[in-house]
Amino acid sequence: MAVLEQQTDLLQQFAQGDLAAFEALFRQHQAEVYRWTVRIVRDPGAAEDLTIETFWRIYRAHARFDPKRSFEAWARKVATNAALDHLKTARPEVALVQDFAATDTADPAVQRDIRERTQQAFRQLPAKLRVVAALALIEEQPYKEIADALGISVGAVKLRVFRATRHLRKNLKRLGVEP
C-alpha cells in the first residue's frame, strides 16, 4: 500500500513539473522504453537516441499527464510515436545497413542475398506498416499491446498486419524472392 502511495505521489509530482520525480520515472522506465523502441527500429544506437527523445516529449507534456493513468502505457505510446517519426524521416538507403540481430544469429541455411533482399523488402514498407510488421510478425507482441501503443483498435492492427503482409509479398516478388 505504501509503495502504491509513493508511486502515486511520484506521478503527481511529475505532473507538476518536478525534475526529481521525472528523474525517478526516467530511471524506472528507461530500460522498458528502450526494449520496446529497439524492437521497432531494430537499431540499438537509434533506439538509445529515441529513448531520450521519448522522455523529452514526456517531460514537455508533463502538465497533460493524468497521475491516475498508467505512466508505463503512456511512455510506450510516446515511444511508439517517436519511433514512427524516426522511420518516416530515416532515408531507406541509410537504413539499409545489415540488420544487427541477423548478424548476431547468422544462419548458414539462409543465403546472404536472400537475407539482404528480404531486409530490403521489409524496409520498403511504409513506416506505419513497418511498425506493425516488426511488432506483430517478428516480435509476436499481442495485438492488444500493439493497439494500445499505437492508439488504434485491435481490428485496425489486424488490418495493418494484413496490408503489411500483402506489401511484403509484392516487394519480395519484385526482388525475386519466393517465400
Added chain:
Amino acid sequence: MNKEDEKIQSLLKHVMPPIERELDRDLWPHMLRRLEQRASSVPWFDWALGALLVLGLFISPHTIPVLLYHL
C-alpha cells in the same frame, strides 16, 4: 493468416530474428544534457517577436522614445 502469409512471416523471422536487447548503460546523463540544452535555447517565437519589434521601430522610429519611456 493463410499458408502464404505464414511463409512470409516465417521467412521474415528467419532473416530478422526477434530482438532481445537490453539497455547496457544509464541514459540519464544524456537526458540531463538534453534538458539543459533546451532550457538555454530561445524559442523561435521569441525571435519572431523580437524581429517584429525591430521592424516596427524601423518603420515608425517616432515610437522609440515612447517605448523607452515605458521600459
